[in-house]
Amino acid sequence: xxxxxxxxxxxxxxxxxxxxxxxxxxxxxxxxxxxxxxxxxxxxxxxxxxxxxxxxxxxxxxxxxxxxxxxxxxxxxxxxxx
Numbered sequence: 001x002x003x004x005x006x007x008x009x010x011x012x013x014x015x016x017x018x019x020x021x022x023x024x025x026x027x028x029x030x031x032x033x034x035x036x037x038x039x040x041x042x043x044x045x046x047x048x049x050x051x052x053x054x055x056x057x058x059x060x061x062x063x064x065x066x067x068x069x070x071x072x073x074x075x076x077x078x079x080x081x082x
Contacts, residue, residue: 035070042066043077 025033042063049059060075067076 039067039070039077042070 045066046059046063049062050056063076064074071077
């Protein structure tokens with residue numbers, strides 16, 4: 001009965017060690033992560049805009065404003081396979 005508990009404690013402590021040993025991210029990677037999160041937020045807002053029935057042109061303008069300086073391209077990803 002004690003062996004399973006001991007194994008569980010060992011497994012849990014090993015997970016804690018792994019969680020603490022994340023490599024440090026350099027400034028470029030951190031900035032890239034922030035950009036991806038900002039673009040994801042902008043695209044989620046664009047999806048909500050389209051779902052609400054707003055005209056596509058209005059949603060695109062809002063998305064372009066939110067994506068300014070983040071994304072490459074004129075449409076910031078709103079135009080893809082249409």
